[in-house]
Amino acid sequence: MTNPSERARMPSIRDVARLAGVSHQTVSRVLNDHPSIRPETKARVLDAIQVLDYRPNVAARALATSRSSTLGILSSTTGEFGPTSSIAGIEDAARAAGYAVSTLNIPDTTPEAIGAAVRQLVREHVDGIVVLAPQVRVFSVLRGMAVAVPFVSLQTASGSDGVTLSADQVAGARMITEYLIRLGHTDILHVAGPQDWIEAESRMRGYLDALRDADLPTFPPIRGDWTADFGYFAGQELARRRDFTAVFAANDVMAIGLMHGFRDAGLRVPADVSVVGFDDVPVAAHVAPPLTTVHQDFPELGRRAVQILLAQIRGEERPAFGPVAPVLCGRESAASR
Amino acid sequence: MTNPSERARMPSIRDVARLAGVSHQTVSRVLNDHPSIRPETKARVLDAIQVLDYRPNVAARALATSRSSTLGILSSTTGEFGPTSSIAGIEDAARAAGYAVSTLNIPDTTPEAIGAAVRQLVREHVDGIVVLAPQVRVFSVLRGMAVAVPFVSLQTASGSDGVTLSADQVAGARMITEYLIRLGHTDILHVAGPQDWIEAESRMRGYLDALRDADLPTFPPIRGDWTADFGYFAGQELARRRDFTAVFAANDVMAIGLMHGFRDAGLRVPADVSVVGFDDVPVAAHVAPPLTTVHQDFPELGRRAVQILLAQIRGEERPAFGPVAPVLCGRESAASR
DNA sequence: TTGTACGCGTTATCAG
């Protein structure tokens, strides 16, 4: 290489050493606050660092330690509200802990795509990976491929088996279903999320549990795809049946579409049918009628995922978190019968 | 370092060289497809690479070249639909071009925070930065600090002066305002975005231009903050005034809040007042009434930003793109007078 | 407590 004429070389650890009158090794020790350094030496070094505005070279450090101070995010979601919010939490927490964040989106969740993505992240030497791939199969693929890097799977399962973590979606779904029951509804439908999303399964489970505990009839859930468009068509279809008085949609966006479908079919919400959603997206309180839903603290989930991952990386004990409590937001879209 | 007992060392360029019976240097040449390599030598090397499943070590490469094959995203947005969509486009395009993506969010846009963020990204040796900080001052700060790395600023200005790029928001805003005018409205209000967002300014500009060209009265715009909650309160306030028949909100989310505010104040949309938004968020077509708005291809914007940035990095000429055309989505929330 | 020597995996330079 040897490029003397290049712009301005960044100061290296040796420049600092020279200025401080020590060896570059001592500087290194100061940097990684090694225990045995004489305070005055340390002061001199820190001073030199100040003067030169020296910053360690991350690439060199990564090469020497084969660690990168970078966390990877492997995501297979496409703008859904929950995952997007969690990603923001992940990024902030990681940055706060001194880690860079490298994001990788995969369009499909075939084992090949997942494998390639993980390998890519490993190649980038990320120290850990947060997986935001709520699809069931992603999880199993990950399990199977013995990833060489610590990883945490977010919102991938309702139980936590050491590497997963999630809001208690089952509890949230149960809570809102019970809310409908308290309002006097006895025939409650569920528009679920895609079959391979664990979150969809968890929300359905909460729904089923609540109905079972109340000795109410259950209906086969309608399988949706999280989109408002699907909700709309489902609403038009369902309007023909009149064997229910309330619908719990697995997310707000479908719920909003559902209400639209009902409206177009001549059904009034909540007079003829109550509708509730899940997530509490920002517009939920402002649609007509305002949507009853469950609020979840997705960013917090992301932050916790980072804490767990860092503990894993550092070989510490996994921090114990209480559940991320879902909060019921009762609004006009659900009325008593 | 010297860690012989560590798990399994990844194969290095020398392992490949040994297996292929050449020097590691030759392997390097093959990797970077250097022109002068005898085909049969190259074949042998590629073969060895296959066998060993060898992958170049990115950290070593970054150290040697002081380039990282990483693009940075500097974002100061908080979940707004447009920027979030663009980020997805950026990530995908960057990955497709063989670049990793490092995201950095800043909560506030003080010059210090921006400076710190850019320095952080520079420390990470990113080869280029896409800035998604739609606030005016971010742009000026960036201009002032002579960033040592190529950067492209997305959605930061309506004109493009070589380092910026944006959808033609002025045209989109003008288009939807003219649509209202064609519907017979003559008194049209505008609920704008925050004053320091260039996009807010552009949309307002389009609105003002359309009114001016039609010789219609303009009203001082109401300054919003992009949120549905603001829209709601604005709607309640505006309902007292009855000197207008249509409102153009600078984004869909505010428009949805606005409709809610009108509704609560006893105004019917669109019978009493027409409302239009901007962005075409996924639920826009499903709220009540369905929202007339302008669709923008935000992911495409992100992809283009990457193309421009890469050209800059490679010292190529800046690719010329046509405008990202806004598309009007006429729906029930706006009716003829 | 501090310094020396070396290795990490790759690219660049300059011979041959």
Place this chain on the structure above:
DNA sequence: CTGATAACGCGTACAA
């Protein structure tokens, strides 16, 4: 066309 050899900037082992 190919191969030595020297960087790149930092951390670790070992000696002092």
